[in-house]
Amino acid sequence: MRERLNRLALAVVAALVALVFAGLVTSVVLLITGHGPWKTLTTMVDYGTQANQIAATINQATTYYLSAIAVAIGFRMNLFNIGVDGQYQLAAILAAAFGGEVALPNGLHQLAIVVVAMLVGSFWAGLVGVLKVTRGVSEVISSIMLNFVATGVIAYLLNAKRLGVLNGNDLTTKPIDGSGQVRGLPLIPGADTKVFGLVFLAVVVGVGFQLLVTRTRFGFDLRATGRSASAAQASGVNVKRMVVIAMLLSGAVAGLVNMPVLLGDAHNYSLSTPSGIGFTGIAIALLGRNNPLGIVFAALLWSFLDTSSNILQISNIPTSVVSITEGVVVLSAVVAYELVRRYALRRQQNRVGRQLGAIPAGTEAAA
Incomplete structure (x- = not known):
């Protein structure tokens, strides 16, 4: 159970990192084009949280x-x-x-x-x-x-x-x-x-x-x-x-x-x-x-x-910022998930190595 919770936590962290990275890239694009990232975000949130838009989203x-x-x-x-x-x-x-x-x-x-x-x-x-x-x-x-x-x-x-x-x-x-x-x-x-x-x-x-x-x-x-x-x-x-x-x-x-x-x-x-x-x-x-x-x-x-x-x-x-955000989210998520997978695999290998190292010498042969 503990190991499953650890994997879930790593997956959540990877997703959050991907979202943050996508937000940073989108913010840079908006600044280059002369638009404020915070204003763009609040505009989208205000519009997207209206009842009819929530229904459209669902x-x-x-x-x-x-x-x-x-x-x-x-x-x-x-x-x-x-x-x-x-x-x-x-x-x-x-x-x-x-x-x-x-x-x-x-x-x-x-x-x-x-x-x-x-x-x-x-x-x-x-x-x-x-x-x-x-x-x-x-x-x-x-x-x-x-x-x-x-x-x-x-x-x-x-x-x-x-x-x-x-x-x-x-x-x-x-x-x-x-x-x-x-x-x-x-x-x-x-x-x-x-x-x-x-x-x-x-x-x-x-x-x-x-x-x-x-x-x-x-x-x-x-x-x-x-x-x-x-x-x-x-x-x-x-x-x-x-x-x-x-x-x-x-x-x-x-x-x-x-x-x-x-x-x-x-x-x-x-x-x-x-x-x-x-x-x-x-x-x-x-x-x-x-x-x-x-x-x-x-x-x-x-x-x-x-x-x-x-x-x-x-x-x-420009509505193209949405396409940029979506693309960067997917790309960064794939990279983040792969890094998390490798990290989890390394942790598992280290844990197994420690467990094997804790077995007294000659135990396997006696068994």
């Missing part, structure tokens, strides 16, 4: 969180699923088209849409796993190329002759009926400001991921394979099977990324559907160290920065 963090969990599943297996963007986009359009076409009772309708999204995302990511274990294709190459394929498939499907319908000047899928929508939850009782009703879906996914990784045989095999595929293979783990299953799970979670927006706000898929969330998820997963709880804070921080950046343009402050 809503955006929900999608970021799901994307990061999808990436983290692959990372735990030492797989780099860079195709989350294509997986959730393809899942979103097909789930939206399905939800707009079918008529099901309330509850069953939402569940069916979510299941379709998970199946589509799982299938698209599963292709990456199959290519890796059968043909030896790197998951980085195949997943990023499948992003482009998914974009082409979406462009083909979102056509008036296929799944698209003309909605004003925009081309969308058929709107989802009320039975397939999920109502928002009031952030403050009696107020109009609401967060996505599917925010609880992100909670379920995070808890499920943690239990799967830490409390099941599959999770142990997943972590063991990620640390050393050859050692896992020697202990009886079917590494190829684990690769495919990990990609299927990662894709299933990726399929959920756009569900809070689709069912809670947009109710259809259009060209304005948010893109790029998959790549943001990679940064957030790294920042949160692939831990469901760490990813919560990383997603909220990232979402707060993105949401609060809206006020910077109005205040004639």
Whole structure:
């Protein structure tokens, strides 16, 4: 228990050091461009702590969180699923088209849409796993190329002759009926400001991921394979099977990324559907160290920065400082975590050395 608390404390210190360093770099950039760091920070905080902006932060963090969990599943297996963007986009359009076409009772309708999204995302990511274990294709190459394929498939499907319908000047899928929508939850009782009703879906996914990784045989095999595929293979783990299953799970979670927006706000898929969330998820997963709880804070921080950046343009402050901050946070966090890992390993080696040194000579032979 003591050792676990020490590792947790080191991780927290590493994260704080990364944030402080990112703040210093951002402050230097602001000073060079003629803007006060303290004024910029207070402007962002004042704007970002308004009720409607807090709701916007939570809503955006929900999608970021799901994307990061999808990436983290692959990372735990030492797989780099860079195709989350294509997986959730393809899942979103097909789930939206399905939800707009079918008529099901309330509850069953939402569940069916979510299941379709998970199946589509799982299938698209599963292709990456199959290519890796059968043909030896790197998951980085195949997943990023499948992003482009998914974009082409979406462009083909979102056509008036296929799944698209003309909605004003925009081309969308058929709107989802009320039975397939999920109502928002009031952030403050009696107020109009609401967060996505599917925010609880992100909670379920995070808890499920943690239990799967830490409390099941599959999770142990997943972590063991990620640390050393050859050692896992020697202990009886079917590494190829684990690769495919990990990609299927990662894709299933990726399929959920756009569900809070689709069912809670947009109710259809259009060209304005948010893109790029998959790549943001990679940064957030790294920042949160692939831990469901760490990813919560990383997603909220990232979402707060993105949401609060809206006020910077109005205040004639370059919004690029937010991108700089986000980039430096991730880079410095990766470096800080690696230094902490090496420090913890050295401490463990020293402790084991002291314990071995304390054993009286000849004890091992007598044993």
